[in-house]
Amino acid sequence: MTNSFLKIFTEHTYSRADFAHNISLVREFFEFIFFTKRDVSASKDSIEQFAAYSKKPFVDIAFLRTLPSSFLDTFTKESLYETLKRLSEESKQLKTLSLTVPTVLSREDVAAIGIWAHQEVDANLLIDIDVDPSIAAGCRLVWNNQLHDFSLDRYLAESQAALHKRLVQTQKVTTMSPRT
Numbered sequence: 001m002t003n004s005f006l007k008i009f010t011e012h013t014y015s016r017a018d019f020a021h022n023i024s025l026v027r028e029f030f031e032f033i034f035f036t037k038r039d040v041s042a043s044k045d046s047i048e049q050f051a052a053y054s055k056k057p058f059v060d061i062a063f064l065r066t067l068p069s070s071f072l073d074t075f076t077k078e079s080l081y082e083t084l085k086r087l088s089e090e091s092k093q094l095k096t097l098s099l100t101v102p103t104v105l106s107r108e109d110v111a112a113i114g115i116w117a118h119q120e121v122d123a124n125l126l127i128d129i130d131v132d133p134s135i136a137a138g139c140r141l142v143w144n145n146q147l148h149d150f151s152l153d154r155y156l157a158e159s160q161a162a163l164h165k166r167l168v169q170t171q172k173v174t175t176m177s178p179r180t
Helices: 002-011 016-035 044-054 058-066 069-073 080-091 107-120 152-176
Strands: 096-101 126-131 140-143 146-149
Touching (some): 002 069, 002 080, 016 044, 016 058, 016 080, 016 126
Parallel strands (some): 096 126
Antiparallel strands (some): 096 140
């Protein structure tokens, strides 16, 4: 049962942080359904009721709207916490693409990278994003336990000898040129 839940979650969730946030959002939604004495069942209509009640951001409500009725129907008051706990535990088994960038990425940037990764790398992976301002430009990523460093620092370090040689040649040419 939870493998299909993982697939549903990873279809519209790209980072580990968003996965944890969406688990919390689903928990909050079902607590609204089961524990607020509203006598409602989980449905597309109850998502709209939750949206009005909770004042959650549009992006959170949009995520809930992507959940199929078959997903919503599987939760009961008794199974809610155990199912979410199992889903969280099983998410740890998903492949991870670790990405380190020099600045915080916008939600749109994370989604664009996530969509690309789902299409080109693996449909069920999650991205673990870290920020390291010392990178300056570019990024570093780890995939299948291999570091791929696309940072400007690495490029400059690898190119240092060639850049130095080029600067020395340029300096010689300019000092040898007759001045007019």
